[in-house]
Amino acid sequence: MIRFLFFDLDGTLTDPYEGITNSILYALGKMGREPVPRESLRRFIGPPLIPSFEEFLGMTGEEARRAVTLYREYYAVDGLFENRVYDGMADALRTLRDEGYSLSLATSKPEPFAARILERFSLDRYFDEICGASMDESRVKKGDVIRCLLGRLSEKNGADEKEIAARAAMIGDRRHDAEGAAECAIRTVGALWGYGSADELREAGCAALAASPADLPAAFIALG
Secondary structure: OOOEEEEOOEOOOEEOHHHHHHHHHHHHHHOOOOOOOHHHHHHHOOOOHHHHHHHHHOOOHHHHHHHHHHHHHHHOOOHHHOOEEOOOHHHHHHHHHHOOOEEEEEEEEEHHHHHHHHHHOOOHHHOOEEEEEOOOOOOOOHHHHHHHHHHHHHHHHOOOHHHHHHOEEEEEOOHHHHHHHHHOOOEEEEEOOOOOOHHHHHHOOOOEEEOOHHHHHHHHHHHO
8 A cells, every 4th residue: 555655846836947947057057058939948847957958959968957056056945935835736635645645755866956846835734845956966867766765764654665665656758767676676657837838747767647736646546
């Protein structure tokens, strides 16, 4: 039976479009690069930043690291709060807590930023653990974040990591969430209100799809 729920942040709990795109455009301006259409930056939402700057904007590794540093200049002050909680999400989290699930955050966003966002929007009250990327980029990929989270929950609950994984489900809107969870033998419920398509989530191996936050409880019951 599912007990532990691991939530992605961007595109799952909150819509960060304005803050992320403003931060990217700020970084590009500081680097003297031509601005790009804001809408084309939607694909940055979800994956880690350095490979996204390399893949989507053709930067070298050194340029991408510089871009991330500049991105954080804006994001740490303004961008992280240019954000909104998806409609119905707070109610869904409250319901899941009341039904006895243990909720944790597993995000590729740096952990200090993630904690500030949850606190700002009063979502931190629902979460037992907040696990994110490290500021030094040593823990960025979703699989690494989930492994870190499993270790914390194992210590906290006095249970083996594999036992926790067997009773866990990931909730995310992009393929990176499902692929990272699969590395840890965890099933994923795809969030269709975010930035990934149903086809992307199915192809990534999601065990179920939810059309809205209100559909999550039924999806977890179906997973068993």
